[in-house]
Amino acid sequence: MSFSTMRNLMLLSLVMVGVMSTPVLAEEYPERPIEVIVAFGPGGGTDVAARTIEPFIEKYLDEDLVIMNKPGAGGEVGFSLLAASNPDGYTMGFINLPAMFAYSYARETQYSRESFAPIANLVYDPGIFAVREGSQITTLEELIEYGKNNPGALPIGTSGSVGSSEHLAILQVESKTGAKFNHVPFGSTSTLRTALLGGHVPVAAFNLSEAVEYQNEGAIIILGVMDSQRSDTAPNVPTFKEVGIDLISGSSRGLAFPADVPPEIVAKVSEAVAKAMVDPEYVAKAEQAGVPLSYMGPEEYGEFLKTTDEGLAEAWKNDPWVK
């Protein structure tokens, strides 16, 4: 037997052991606490969401979850750590779309869509356009009309920075309708919302869950929601689709493993998340906090990752937002 055959045999047997041991591993999984990377600091929206669902996933997975805050670069540090972690099923993390993929256009990132094994989506919060009570513009049609007649004159404030989901949504509205607006990135939802309420910016683009309360109080008018159907929390608000703008955009939070985690383990965790998300106690907590839950299983979530990624690539091709 030559040396190379022997080496090949050894490799083969190693692979065999690997293949055979996987199902055993999955059966006994989880044997020890699982680390959950949260790519934002304590007290942030993602952190609060993670700590709210943590006990419920623990309950159905019958194992402890350990939340590790790894903030930095708008979440990129945590996403990179997750992508590079050991795919043994004992490290998972929260990923935020579309922000996670959008960073890859502005700078080089150490991950791509292929770096992750999606587990489940938890939260989906569609984007909206809103104006202040008493504004001359009261419908989406009027907004588009104004943007066509006065190209680039009307400022729309966004809660993110350049390349945020709201900014990309404005770009898409522009390319679909021919209207032109003046993008003003405020950098945070709270400052944007105060500026809107104070009349310092005429139109604002942010997320539905952060706007509903103010519409109910009569302080703002939500012009439209960027979703496939009307929201239960704001049933009187039309979708962009209804007025002829085919636009679905929002921010989502979900759980993912690094790629190459055995599918059995993914399935097991995904099942626990699914159970946690229909736990009446959790549902009540999420509803109280105004968190719009939206469960997607591994396959559906993987498809969602793909369409988000491709949508971004197309938007970048049409109009690169970082020059």
Next chain:
Amino acid sequence: MFDFVEPLFNALPLVFELENLIGMVVGVTAGMIVGSLPGLTATLAIAVLIPLTFSLQPLVALGMMAGIYNGAMYGGAVPAILLKIPGTPPSIVTTFDGYPMGQQGRAAYALKIACWSSAIGGVISAISLMLFAPPLVKLTLLFGPAEYFWVAMFGLSSIAILLGKDPVKGIIAACLGLLFGTVGSDVVTGHQRLTWDFKYLIDGIDLLVILTGLYAIPPAIQMLEKAVLKGFTAASLKLNPEDSILNNLSSFIPVWLRGGIIGIIVGILPATGGSMAAFISYNETKRVSKEPQTFGEGNPLGVAAAECGNNADNAAAMIPALVLGVPGSGVAAVILAGLLVHGLQPGPSLFRDTPDIVYGFMWQMFFTSILLIAFGGQIAIRLFAQVMRLPQTLLAPMILCLTFVGIYSLGNNMFEVWLMFGFGLFGYVLNRLNFPLAPIVLGLILGGMAEHNLRLSLLLSQGDWGSLFQNRLSQILIVLTLTILSMPLLGMIRRKIKKQSTSER
């Protein structure tokens, strides 16, 4: 107008339930400990606490948060006075006069002033929260990007007063602060500024990293340099009999009132914090004083102004947070997250649907301030002041360890720890060259605020610079800024005229 009085008093009995009382006491104690450890802040403590309060009643959890908030803001004064290390960002201002007082053997008196001033600032602030919450919120809506730009310019101009004896070094320090503030990803264009491909710099340098580095490391190095094996004698920590707050009440009351009002106004404005309240309160007190030259040399009124202004910011910062969901400070932002976790959505409906909790929280801000005197005054001073009796060679490694733990826990990464040590060595060099450190911190906080709001304002008006001067509020802020800037100039002219008139005689 007074329809809030009834729910306010309906909530009072709930606050006195045993569980709530325990929550407040635990919060105040924990807050003082956390606040007195450099690098650990109220924000951090509350953020860590939130998940632990899931199983508690919302009001108990909020009581603990209120206690931590008020406790930590006072706790920061303890190391500021004893060691010249601010435990929390706003207590930088307390070091100005608190540390010299400690050096003169009046540490216990300084701590007592800090405690009383914090408590009184907190009480004034809590009353403002109760009385003004709904009407005052309308005021914040008047502030747009242009107005915030001028608020930042107003704050930056106060550096002119801080400059002191060596204006050139002060201006250099302020410019360094502005420079550090530019690090990170540009929100408007997405470009990365001065990040040198370090991922951890993309969000900018954390204020705490710079603060802890500049303020905690240099004293630790200096302690090691001197290698003093003995601590202070117990005698030097005794309260001097002639130093009684009650005897000097008449000089403290105006300082407290001024600091209280300044703290409330600064608190209500979002994106400003206790640091700015303390700075402005200190400056104003120094400005109106008959003997401004004694400030910075251990003037008790300086400590009172700083601590009162700082704690008067606390409850007031909750006004926009509770009514609008706009936090007036970093800590208020975390408390806001705590409210959300307990299913309480801030906004006008919060006052309508859960009045017991909103008004109960206001009472808790009030009572935890008073608790400061009981716990901070009697127990903490006696306990913490003993820190001074430790040999400094022991203290230095302890400080280094604490800063290490504090900064690591910010983001669980070593990069920021090394960055902090880097700033520490830098701060040590600056100290040796007699550069003031406070302008660096002010430049860092306000530079970013000024830049972002200037650009927002110009984007909104499509490049029209006139938009910065249009509103009445902007104009008022501009006049205030110019007044402050001309202050040293006026002083110079006045001195010259005086000299001339005396030489003519």
